[in-house]
Amino acid sequence: MIYRETGQYKATYGADQQLFPIVQDRYFFFAFMAFLVIYPVFFGSDYLFQVVLYPVLGLGLCALGLNILTGYCGQISLGTGGFMAIGAYSFFKITTIFPDLNILIIFIFAGLISALFGILIGLPSLRIKGFYLAVTTLAAQFFVEWCINRSDWLSNYSPSHTIGAPPRELFGFLVMGPEAPGSAKYLVMLFIVAVMTLFARNLVRGRIGRSWMAIRDMDIAAELIGIRPLFTKLSAFAIGSFYIGVGGAMHVMFNLENVDPEAFEIFSTSFPILFMIMIGGLGSILGAYMGAAFIVLLPVLLRNAFPFLGIDIASHVIQHIEFMLFGGLIVFFLIVEPAGLARLWQILKEKLRQWPFPY
Amino acid sequence: MDFLYSVTADPVLQIVEDPVFFLQIILEGLMAGVMYSLVALGFCLIYKASGVFNFAQGVMMVLAVMCMVTVYDAGFGILLALLVAMVFMVGLSFAIERVVLRPMVNQPQIILFMATIGLAFFLEGFGEFIFGGSSQKIVPTEALHIGRDALLIPMFGSEIRLQQLDLTAGVCAALLVATLALFFQKTTVGRALRAVADDHQAALSVGIPLRSMWVIVWSVAGLVALVTGIMWGASSSVDFSLVLIAMKAFPVLILGGFTSVPGVIVGGLIIGVGEKVAELYWGDALGGSIEEWFAYVLALVFLMFRPQGLFGEKIIERV
Numbered sequence: 001m002i003y004r005e006t007g008q009y010k011a012t013y014g015a016d017q018q019l020f021p022i023v024q025d026r027y028f029f030f031a032f033m034a035f036l037v038i039y040p041v042f043f044g045s046d047y048l049f050q051v052v053l054y055p056v057l058g059l060g061l062c063a064l065g066l067n068i069l070t071g072y073c074g075q076i077s078l079g080t081g082g083f084m085a086i087g088a089y090s091f092f093k094i095t096t097i098f099p100d101l102n103i104l105i106i107f108i109f110a111g112l113i114s115a116l117f118g119i120l121i122g123l124p125s126l127r128i129k130g131f132y133l134a135v136t137t138l139a140a141q142f143f144v145e146w147c148i149n150r151s152d153w154l155s156n157y158s159p160s161h162t163i164g165a166p167p168r169e170l171f172g173f174l175v176m177g178p179e180a181p182g183s184a185k186y187l188v189m190l191f192i193v194a195v196m197t198l199f200a201r202n203l204v205r206g207r208i209g210r211s212w213m214a215i216r217d218m219d220i221a222a223e224l225i226g227i228r229p230l231f232t233k234l235s236a237f238a239i240g241s242f243y244i245g246v247g248g249a250m251h252v253m254f255n256l257e258n259v260d261p262e263a264f265e266i267f268s269t270s271f272p273i274l275f276m277i278m279i280g281g282l283g284s285i286l287g288a289y290m291g292a293a294f295i296v297l298l299p300v301l302l303r304n305a306f307p308f309l310g311i312d313i314a315s316h317v318i319q320h321i322e323f324m325l326f327g328g329l330i331v332f333f334l335i336v337e338p339a340g341l342a343r344l345w346q347i348l349k350e351k352l353r354q355w356p357f358p359y
Numbered sequence: 360m361d362f363l364y365s366v367t368a369d370p371v372l373q374i375v376e377d378p379v380f381f382l383q384i385i386l387e388g389l390m391a392g393v394m395y396s397l398v399a400l401g402f403c404l405i406y407k408a409s410g411v412f413n414f415a416q417g418v419m420m421v422l423a424v425m426c427m428v429t430v431y432d433a434g435f436g437i438l439l440a441l442l443v444a445m446v447f448m449v450g451l452s453f454a455i456e457r458v459v460l461r462p463m464v465n466q467p468q469i470i471l472f473m474a475t476i477g478l479a480f481f482l483e484g485f486g487e488f489i490f491g492g493s494s495q496k497i498v499p500t501e502a503l504h505i506g507r508d509a510l511l512i513p514m515f516g517s518e519i520r521l522q523q524l525d526l527t528a529g530v531c532a533a534l535l536v537a538t539l540a541l542f543f544q545k546t547t548v549g550r551a552l553r554a555v556a557d558d559h560q561a562a563l564s565v566g567i568p569l570r571s572m573w574v575i576v577w578s579v580a581g582l583v584a585l586v587t588g589i590m591w592g593a594s595s596s597v598d599f600s601l602v603l604i605a606m607k608a609f610p611v612l613i614l615g616g617f618t619s620v621p622g623v624i625v626g627g628l629i630i631g632v633g634e635k636v637a638e639l640y641w642g643d644a645l646g647g648s649i650e651e652w653f654a655y656v657l658a659l660v661f662l663m664f665r666p667q668g669l670f671g672e673k674i675i676e677r678v
Binding site for chain 2: 074076124127128130131132134135136138139142143145146150266271274275278317319320321322323324325326327328329330331334335338
């Protein structure tokens with residue numbers, strides 16, 4: 001009844017191709033963005049920021065990067081943790097060498113360094129594919145882990161190779177470091193995430209995004225119709241790694257604030273982010289954030305649910321249950337809804353259009 | 360200049376100066392390689408028969424040996440413990456076939472691969488839940504008649520050490536490969552499995568039951584996992600960090616080719632020797648403990664020239 005597009009005529013191509021052609025979608029989106037800006041700034045607690053919002057935004061951006069690479073271009077990567085580490089350590093290094101540089105520019109540079117490394121790791125993808133490639137991305141993961149564990153220079157000679165978020169200002173406001181107010185950090189994160197998501201959204205529906213999808217669906221056929229595999233695959237690696245690098249830098253600098261190399265381990269970082277896009281939906285931008293929210297919130301929910309129900313349970317047992325749930329959910333989603341939460345959201349919208357009629 | 364010297368000339372000089380030590384390193388590498396091959400064998404079997412790259416193989420290995428050690432520690436005999444572990448692995452493959460594989464027939468391989476990542480997480484949580492996550496268990500080597508001494512072989516006026524455990528692993532691997540070769544080549548089931556590996560649909564059309572074939576091959580892989588788990592567990596202790604061993608099997612697999620049992624053995628030996636030699640002679644110059652990534656880089660370089668691995672079938676793609 002409410003969600004109906006009848007009568008919304010488009011007179012120009014521009015109007016037909018805009019991001020939200022349906023008016024209700026557009027209003028809902030702007031209302032949701034306004035809510036995202038206003039609610040946390042006025043009513044957000046530290047708990048809300050640190051447990052929910054920072055991880056969802058930071059890891060969500062990483063998941064988006066991986067989704068570009070894996071979901072859109074079909075190049076499966078298990079080295080996400082490594083690229084996050086590259087982003088985080090390059091941010092740290094640049095900002096300590098040039099303390100006065102605008103942090104937004106540093107984020108771009110951190111992403112570019114990660115992108116460069118992504119191109120390097122993407123080179124074998126021209127010869128090999130599938131899980132052969134997945135295994136070679138593990139090489140990136142282990143090599144980066146080894147590098148940050150070996151090099152004292154990268155962490156400014158801290159004994160355990162730990163890096164921390166230095167206090168930094170943006171346009172006169174303190175937005176980084178332990179002293180910065182939670183809402184300031186949140187707004188900067190939200191701004192970066194929003195801009196980069198908008199960019200990605202337009203990228204994937206443009207020429208380059210369509211060539212990614214062609215390569216994903218069948219690379220030989222794509223090559224035959226004139227899509228350059230070299231440029232297409234490497235651009236997916238570069239742009240995906242750029243997003244992962246920026247996401248990793250944000251996740252470390254705004255959320256974790258102090259990390260050692262172990263934070264980027266394969267089982268604690270790369271796989272959860274892969275799970276995010278599998279549960280959220282491969283090849284969907286919304287799905288990356290939905291998956292991130294799901295993976296971030298599930299443990300929080302579990303930790304609170306058992307005491308709430310009056311069941312006394314040890315924390316390590318909860319962790320085991322978490323593992324089982326994650327694994328079970330992955331298999332469940334792959335069987336029942338391979339397109340993930342994003343597809344469920346789409347189905348819901350379809351249903352809403354017909355409501356209250358059955359068809 | 361110093362760096363160049365320490366990367367190029369110095370290792371060669373070291374090898375020439377002490378060839379017996381070099382031989383010792385090579386032998387140790389070969390033994391380590393056999394252990395890697397054992398892990399990779401399980402992956403290879405499942406891939407051959409069902410086209411699934413089973414990420415959960417490492418966890419299956421730990422589960423198998425955990426189960427055996429737990430039963431043994433509860434005071435039952437070693438034979439019973441082995442039997443229970445075997446039954447457990449067969450039961451597990453029944454469950455996996457029913458719950459994971461059957462609904463996913465005809466899905467792309469990469470989706471099945473992701474499903475096994477989920478399966479790995481599930482099994483790890485499940486195993487830690489049942490057997491306790493933090494406990495370390497010891498494989499009863501005496502009861503299994505695995506020696507733990509070192510043999511000393513005199514050579515060129517000095518000695519070469521050989522661990523009995525490594526030798527046992529080598530013999531086990533040889534026996535396993537021989538048995539598997541016989542099984543695949545000479546028995547009806549083995550022939551059916553090869554047919555399934557070639558083409559699912561064609562195998563179905565000549566009346567080979569796909570489902571029971573999958574259960575069989577996952578069970579066989581489970582038994583291989585048990586042997587592997589015992590060997591790896593005996594060389595250190597049994598806990599869930601052993602899962603990481605499976606990571607070592609990946610470069611072996613892509614080096615040797617996913618579909619080839621001899622490839623897995625040769626790949627394992629190459630990786631084992633390469634890793635040990637690189638660590639000892641080049642490790643210090645490059646910053647130490649390069650073992651963590653050396654195998655991957657070695658495999659990657661190989662892949663650039665032979666995308667299907669050393670012994671893998673030639674990849675033919677059609678639109």
